[in-house]
Amino acid sequence: MxxxxxxxxxxxxxxxxxxxxxxxxxxxxxxxxxxxxxxxxxxxxxxxxxxxxxxxxxxxxxxxxxxxxxxxxxxxxxxxxxxxxxxxxxxxxxxxxxxxxxxxxxxxxxxxxxxxxxxxxxxxxxxxxxxxxxxxxxxxxxxxxxxxxxxxxxxxxxxxxPGDSFLNLFAGLVKRFPLLPLGGATARFQxxxxxxxxxxxxxxxxxxxxxxxxxxxAGPRVYTLRELVEYVGRVSGHPCPVIPLPESLAMFQATLLECLPGPLMSRDNVRSMRADNVAAGVAQPWGRVPTPLEAVAPAYLGTANKRARLAAGLLRRD
Missing domain, CATH: 3.40.50.720 (NAD(P)-binding Rossmann-like Domain)
Structure with a gap:
């Protein structure tokens, strides 16, 4: 072709x-x-x-x-x-x-x-x-x-x-809050x-x-959502305890967040996390070797790099 x-x-x-x-x-x-x-x-x-x-x-x-x-x-x-x-x-x-x-x-x-x-x-x-x-x-x-x-x-x-709306979202949250209540903390992602x-x-x-x-x-490794948030906290220089929420409280939290413009979380997002977001077979086709998260994320989540989080709309002027 x-x-x-x-x-x-x-x-x-x-x-x-x-x-x-x-x-x-x-x-x-x-x-x-x-x-x-x-x-x-x-x-x-x-x-x-x-x-x-x-x-x-x-x-x-x-x-x-x-x-x-x-x-x-x-x-x-x-x-x-x-x-x-x-x-x-x-x-x-x-x-x-x-x-x-x-x-x-x-x-x-x-x-x-x-x-x-x-x-x-x-x-x-x-x-x-x-x-x-x-x-x-x-x-x-x-x-x-x-x-x-x-x-x-x-x-x-x-x-x-760089510029994603996933890890940068949590980078902005762990910077602002001393602890983070988290729905779907045990949901698995790749x-x-x-x-x-x-x-x-x-x-x-x-x-x-x-x-x-x-x-x-998918990438080479499976993480729980809690592991990802804790990793982002360490790499960004803002380690933050994660408080897992049961789904009933996660749905209540999402209901409140839905009232915000450009909501961070919705009840539908919480329902999505009932199913693990993990590849059923090989991570990528044709024998490709996927790039590890740890090889890329520190470069744009580090405390000296605010540009990616600004792109996600998560930082206000200090």
Whole structure:
């Protein structure tokens, strides 16, 4: 399979999208990156062969125009929170179900043959959370394309790296509080480095054995959430005792946090943690050796490095 020369990267201006865009441009690809506000994606302009387009990707005619001349699509859009609903809330429906469905329709209409869709580890039609169920429905929309579209689905665990919204979230919290009440403290995660995710996206676009496959992406080690928070505290220079909460109290805590703008936690997040976020088989495809958390996190969680946490919106001016 030839390397696509022009790739539409939907969700390309975010944390994962920036890493994917950087990786693909190193391979010589030209990228089209739609964004609702060009100003928010200006950091991508330092990369070669990037076309930023102000566009609403949820609008079918706009999506059809974006497909013009494209050889492949990378789908990266995801949200962590939604207004509640059944079987999932409207924000999950829009981002996780409707958009993948529209991407498939637009790609097939334009004759685009290749699509790589980044879903989530734990996506499950019968999962305990709306997030997991909506992610599974999005995957089903991709698979429904059948042989008319050469698709690959990637399922990463929680993703870490400079500017992430996972470890940086806890780095901001342990700095502010003398102890941290924590729901889901025993939930297990297998964090994966954002650079590894970008590498697998790039490989999936060119490897024939990636077509029609679903791959899990994880790091080399499994941690409980409590272990991760305690690690972040040590590395950031703000060790913080963790007080595990039973689910009833975690749900109460999440109910209060949902009232905040840009909530740190939701009841649906708590329900997601009933299922371990751990790879069922190999951590990454094709014999890849995943990057350890400890090899990367200290560089951006250390006390001298505030930029990543600022990117997560967790630090105010001292």
């Amino acid at each position: 030839n390397t696509p020369s022009k790739i539409l990267v939907v969700g390309g201006s975010g944390f994962v999208g920036t890493a994917v865009a950087s990786r693909l441009t190193r391979d010589g690809a030209r990228l089209v990156v739609p964004t609702r506000r060009r100003e928010r994606a200006r950091h991508l302009l330092t990369l070669p062969a990037i076309e930023l387009v102000e566009a609403d990707v949820f609008d079918p005619p706009t999506l059809a125009r974006l497909m013009d001349g494209v050889d492949a699509v990378v789908s990266l859009v995801g949200v962590l929170h939604s207004r509640p609903g059944a079987p999932w809330g409207p924000d999950f429906a829009r981002a996780h179900v409707e958009l993948p469905t529209r991407l498939v329709t637009a790609a097939q209409a334009a004759g685009v043959r290749r699509l790589v869709h980044v879903s989530a580890l734990g996506a499950d039609a019968a999962g305990p959370s709306e997030y997991q169920r909506s992610k599974a429905a999005g995957e089903a929309a991709i698979r429904a394309a059948g042989t008319g579209l050469a698709w690959t689905i990637l399922r990463p665990s929680v993703i870490f790296g 964090p994966v480095f954002v650079g590894d995710v970008a590498d697998v996206v790039a490989a999936s676009l060119v490897r024939p054995d990636a077509v029609g496959q679903t791959f899990e992406l």
